[in-house]
Amino acid sequence: xxxxxxxxxxxxxxxxxxxxxxxxxxxxxxxxxxxxxxxxxxxxxxxxxxxxxxxxxxxxxxxxxxxxxxxxxxxxxxxxxxxxxxxxxxxxxxxxxxxxxxxxxxxx
DNA sequence: ATCTTGACCTAAT
DNA sequence: CATTAGGCCAAGA
Numbered sequence: 001x002x003x004x005x006x007x008x009x010x011x012x013x014x015x016x017x018x019x020x021x022x023x024x025x026x027x028x029x030x031x032x033x034x035x036x037x038x039x040x041x042x043x044x045x046x047x048x049x050x051x052x053x054x055x056x057x058x059x060x061x062x063x064x065x066x067x068x069x070x071x072x073x074x075x076x077x078x079x080x081x082x083x084x085x086x087x088x089x090x091x092x093x094x095x096x097x098x099x100x101x102x103x104x105x106x107x108x
Numbered sequence: 109a110t111c112t113t114g115a116c117c118t119a120a121t
Numbered sequence: 122c123a124t125t126a127g128g129c130c131a132a133g134a
């Protein structure tokens with residue numbers, strides 16, 4: 001693997017580990033891959049992960065628990081629907097009980 | 109090759 | 122409490 005695209009691979013690996021019905025943040029992933037301040041690129045990696053069925057991008061939200069990337073999915077409410085399908089309650093584009101559902105790869 | 113933009117986060121003011 | 126600035130990596134013009 002090239003060291004360049006290795007970043008995406010690391011991100012995907014972490015996202016794949018997100019348990020069912022749980023969510024995590026871009027910052028947590030960025031920290032898990034060793035670049036705490038490259039959370040932007042994590043989101044960009046998600047954008048490129050559309051082809052990968054193993055990568056649940058809908059379980060990744062921002063630090064406030066807001067579904068910032070919902071607009072990038074196929075439908076306007078696809079992301080929210082996927083989360084609710086897993087039992088995650090979403091209200092006003094925000095994950096309810098976000099602190100409880102938050103899963104940190106570091107603590108794993 | 110340079111500049112801009114983007115599913116963000118943290119620290120400083 | 123709100124606003125600004127800086128940083129990171131990748132892709133498009």
